[in-house]
Amino acid sequence: MVALLVIGALASSCGIGGAGFNGKPADVFSIIPTQADVRSLMGDNTWWEGAPTFGVQPLNAETAPATERFSVSQLYRHIGTDEYLLARYSVFDKTSSASSYMSTVEQSLGTSPSTPKVGDQVLYYGQFSSGGAPYVTSTFVRVGQFVLTLTWSRKDRGVTVDMLARNARKFSAPLKDIGKVRAKPRTADPDLLPPAGVSITLLGSAQLPVEAFAVMTLTSLPEEIVALLKQSGISTLPYGDYALNNDTSMEVQTVLLPFPSEADATSWADTFSPAKPDASGIAFDYLPASGTPAAGVYHFVFSSGRYGGFMICKAAVDGRAATRECEEPLHTVALAWKLSLQGLR
Incomplete structure (x- = not known):
């Protein structure tokens, strides 16, 4: 197990899809792991799903990157602790834009472990924060024109890149076939x-x-x-x-x-x-x-x-x-x- 190197501050991102992916935010939301999936992943039934954010225009219209089509974010909270897991799926207009974003992240946050490999490209970072879950990690995974950002706040030290890769694989795996997806009936009446x-x-x-x-x-x-x-x-x-x-x-x-x-x-x-x-x-x-x-x-x-x-x-x-x-x-x-x-x- 390789220990995670704690460095600098985490970056936030948003992106949007385009050339290869013609789907809608509902299609992206439909592939995001459910509350039951996360409970199984974490081995704990006290992980609860929060409300998603659909990062679609006109939300934050003045500051949205030009290469962004939309993003979808999903929060999960670990009840009884201050821990959380936040998944953000950013869809860029083309693969090169997603690659450029990953380069910007690496330039900003520094060298990242190159393994375990997840998706087309992966970056692992972390920092010590404050509060009841101060060990905060951020994993960036690029799959084509998508960038998945997983932010995980933990109360215990000892997180490893193998643990981060396990989570990243669960959340990024459906992106490989997302072009074949059409939204399942998870929308509201x-x-x-x-x-x-x-x-x-x-x-x-x-x-x-x-x-x-x-x-x-x-x-x-x-x-x-x-x-x-x-x-x-x-x-x-x-x-x-x-x-x-x-x-x-x-x-x-x-x-x-x-x-x-x-x-x-x-x-x-x-x-x-x-x-x-x-x-x-x-x-x-x-x-x-x-x-x-x-x-x-x-x-x-x-x-x-x-x-x-x-x-x-x-x-x-x-x-x-x-x-x-x-x-x-x-x-x-x-x-x-x-x-x-x-x-x-």
């Missing part, structure tokens, strides 16, 4: 997403395991909350990912919880509301979030009939705080969504 309007632009949707709600809300009682939702018959959730139109550096995430009764939905909204609901029945507030630098997000909560609606507005880039540009547009979206759900039973 459009009727269960916020209605189309002028405040937000849909980037992508998914049907997520109920554990994703606990990961999104940053709750301190994740297992208890998931157990209660499962007792209500909720096992999966329709999820929507959006760009905020008046500030495309802000990402909007939505989930809908279908409860057995109106009373259950009302009770849930009363419990999870971040503030007292206004006259329209919409509760929202800005919630500080820990980090370096510290950031914060907006939460919006309401109930409508037997449904509970939950919305987050947050910066699309880690370490930034959500802006007040979230407030008025998201309140409008929440109200429209609340009204549209009255026709569903």
